[in-house]
Amino acid sequence: MGYKIEADFEQAEKGAIIGIGFGLAVENGGSVEVDDETAALFKEETGKTVHEYFQKSKTIKVTTVASKEKGGDD
Amino acid sequence: MADADIGGAGAVYVGIESTYGTPNDPAAAGVGAWVPVLNESIAYTEPNRYYSEQIRQEAIHFDVKQSYYHVEGEITMEVDGRFLPYFLYPSRHTVTKSGTGPYTYSAVPSKKGSTYPGGSAKGISIGVIRNNVGFLYTGCVVNQYAFTLENGIGRVTMSILGLKEQPFDASLATPTWFAPALFGADAHELYVDAAGTAPGFATADTTFNGYTFTANHNGEPQNRLNRDRSATYVKYGITEVSYDTEQDFTSRTEYDNFVAANKRALRFEAIIPGGSGGTWGAATSGYRINVYNTVYNTYEVGLSGMGDLVMARINGRGIGITGGSGYKIECISPTNIT
Numbered sequence: 001m002g003y004k005i006e007a008d009f010e011q012a013e014k015g016a017i018i019g020i021g022f023g024l025a026v027e028n029g030g031s032v033e034v035d036d037e038t039a040a041l042f043k044e045e046t047g048k049t050v051h052e053y054f055q056k057s058k059t060i061k062v063t064t065v066a067s068k069e070k071g072g073d074d
Numbered sequence: 075m076a077d078a079d080i081g082g083a084g085a086v087y088v089g090i091e092s093t094y095g096t097p098n099d100p101a102a103a104g105v106g107a108w109v110p111v112l113n114e115s116i117a118y119t120e121p122n123r124y125y126s127e128q129i130r131q132e133a134i135h136f137d138v139k140q141s142y143y144h145v146e147g148e149i150t151m152e153v154d155g156r157f158l159p160y161f162l163y164p165s166r167h168t169v170t171k172s173g174t175g176p177y178t179y180s181a182v183p184s185k186k187g188s189t190y191p192g193g194s195a196k197g198i199s200i201g202v203i204r205n206n207v208g209f210l211y212t213g214c215v216v217n218q219y220a221f222t223l224e225n226g227i228g229r230v231t232m233s234i235l236g237l238k239e240q241p242f243d244a245s246l247a248t249p250t251w252f253a254p255a256l257f258g259a260d261a262h263e264l265y266v267d268a269a270g271t272a273p274g275f276a277t278a279d280t281t282f283n284g285y286t287f288t289a290n291h292n293g294e295p296q297n298r299l300n301r302d303r304s305a306t307y308v309k310y311g312i313t314e315v316s317y318d319t320e321q322d323f324t325s326r327t328e329y330d331n332f333v334a335a336n337k338r339a340l341r342f343e344a345i346i347p348g349g350s351g352g353t354w355g356a357a358t359s360g361y362r363i364n365v366y367n368t369v370y371n372t373y374e375v376g377l378s379g380m381g382d383l384v385m386a387r388i389n390g391r392g393i394g395i396t397g398g399s400g401y402k403i404e405c406i407s408p409t410n411i412t
Contacts, residue, residue, distance in 0.1 A: 011105060012156075012252065013175055013408045019251035056101045057248040 002065050003039055003050040006031040009059040020060060022046070033065060079205035085249045086111050086149070087201035088160045090411065094189060095213035095237055098199040101246035105411060106199070108249040109149075109157045112229075116147035116200055116211050118239045120303075144295035144305035145211045145236030149200075152256045153221065153228035153344070155359030155407040161232055162403065163411065164198040165216040166291040166310050176358055176408050182399035183289070183315075188296070189215060189308045200234065201242055208244035213237030215308055217293035219403070221342070221363060222286040226259030228344050228361070235293045238304035255359050261348035264319070266328075269337035269367045271398030283320040283385070285342050287363050289392075289401065290314045315365065315392030315401055317342075323375050323384045332373035340365045340390065345406075360406040367395035 007018050007026040014029035022045050026032040034042070039050055046053050054060040089098030089106025098104040126137035151157070159179045162169050167181035189195035200211045214236035221230045264282045267273035292311030300306070317340065321328065331338060341364045345357035354360060374387040394400040 007250075009250070011107065011409050011411060013410075016408065017253055019253075021249060021251070054248050056246045057250075058102070058104070059250055060248060 001039075002036060003034040004031050004063045004065045005034060005050065005054070006061045006063075007059055008061070018059070020054075026060075076206065081113070084205070085203045085247070086114055087199075087247070087249070088157075089199045089201070090160065090163060091197045091199055091212065094193070094195045094197040095191065097210060097212045097240065097242075099210065099242055100201040100208075101243065101248075107157060107160060107409070108251060109151065109160065110154070110251065110254065111149050111151040114147065114149045114202060116145060116149070116202060116209070116214075116234055116236070119144055119146040140303055142297035142303050142305070143239075144297070145214060145239055146234065146295075148231055148233050150229065150231040152254070153230050153361055154255055155346070155361060155405055156252055156255060156409050158230075158361060158405045159407050159409050159411050160198065161216050161219075161230075162405065163196045164214060165196075165219075166293075166313065167403070171411065175410060176406050177410055179405045179407060179411075181403045181405075183291075183313050183401065187310055189213070191307055195307075197236075200236070201247070203244045203247065203249075206244050208242040208247065210240050210242040211236045211238070212240070213305070213308075215293065217308070218288065218290040220286060220288045221361075223262065223284055226262070228257035228261065233290075235295055235308050236305070237295075237307070255346055257344040257346065257359075257361070258348065261344040261346060261352075263343050265341040265343070267339045267341075269339045269395065271366060271395055273339040273341070273364075273366065275339070275341045275364075281322040281324065283322070284318075286318045287342060287365070288314075288316050288318075289403075313400075315368075316371065317365065317368075317388075317390045317392070319388050319390075321386045321388060323386045328370070328386065328388075329373055329375065332370035335369050338368050338370070338390075340368055354406075357406050359408070360404075362404050363401065364404070365390070365392040365401045366398055367400055368392045 016028040087100040120143040124139040125135040162181040169181045202209045216232045217235045218233035263278040265275035293308045295305035298306040343362035345360040371391040372389045
């Protein structure tokens with residue numbers, strides 16, 4: 001199960017890059033999808049799932065999405 | 075037991091309070107941002123903890139009681155137009171905002187005497203995460219600003235006074251961070267002109283070396299009788315405005331102005347994008363400090379050594395001006411504080 005992370009920071013301009021920690025960033029007004037591997041690393045770091053971690057956030061909204069295959073190098 | 079941690083893993087949140095003194099918790103909805111600082115020293119401050127000197131055939135204090143407290147400390151950060159407005163509102167300034175993005179914030183000094191409860195004062199809550207432990211300081215105002223340059227980079231140290239400290243649950247906080255937009259060595263210019271409410275500041279003066287501007291509102295916490303040890307409000311004193319700089323000494327002009335106590339105006343301006351073609355009007359981010367009516371408090375010129383440049387060490391003092399404000403701090407910012 002992957003996650004879609006959306007940012008809506010009212011005081012900042014749309015398109016501003018917002019770092020949300022743990023090597024992740026999202027455009028203000030946009031979204032980014034987190035693959036299974038990154039989500040697992042996130043849980044390792046925080047002890048919480050991405051969804052749990054941002055549950056109380058006023059700027060970041062998280063929804064679950066179907067897992068994405070992580071792309072290979074070949 | 076938790077691991078020991080370093081400062082770099084910490085975080086500082088600044089939230090504008092909807093009502094002065096009412097907490098703006100980092101984990102709740104509110105106007106605020108996580109601000110990248112260089113250091114902070116905000117602290118619960120209890121100046122006179124009471125140690126009882128009861129005489130009871132002992133020579134040691136025999137009891138202790140908590141006394142009045144307030145919040146006090148400093149925040150030092152690189153100036154970033156995105157965050158400076160959060161620190162302009164909670165102060166003894168009247169702040170206006172114009173533009174549609176980027177926005178221009180203008181702060182001029184006011185004569186407000188205090189942050190009296192129920193009045194019009196604006197405050198900030200400052201949340202600090204230190205080794206995953208949350209501290210929340212409320213009813214905070216900036217009592218003093220000291221803008222300076224460090225290796226050509228704009229920096230500001232703000233002295234904070236606040237009312238109250240309380241914990242907050244750091245595990246519920248989710249800090250978010252914007253890319254930095256710092257003012258580098260190609261961002262700054264200094265202008266000198268005749269004193270007035272609207273000097274032209276037409277041509278930058280390139281003979282100055284370094285610049286520090288200080289506005290001190292001489293605030294003091296006030297504790298009143300009620301069943302709460304925290305400060306009741308902050309009382310302001312005289313607003314003291316000064317600047318320090320050095321100048322290549324090439325003529326008597328400014329020295330004579332010092333001796334004659336002639337009034338001058340000074341503008342420090344920093345913009346992004348900088349460089350030789352940069353202008354305030356085209357800036358996407360900027361800050362500038364206009365001191366409209368100033369005199370040289372000291373102007374020292376000496377031969378400090380055989381190999382030393384002959385420079386004037388200047389301390390200037392800002393005063394009020396008829397029909398205008400003594401000084402103005404302006405900031406061009408992408409941040410929209412509503």
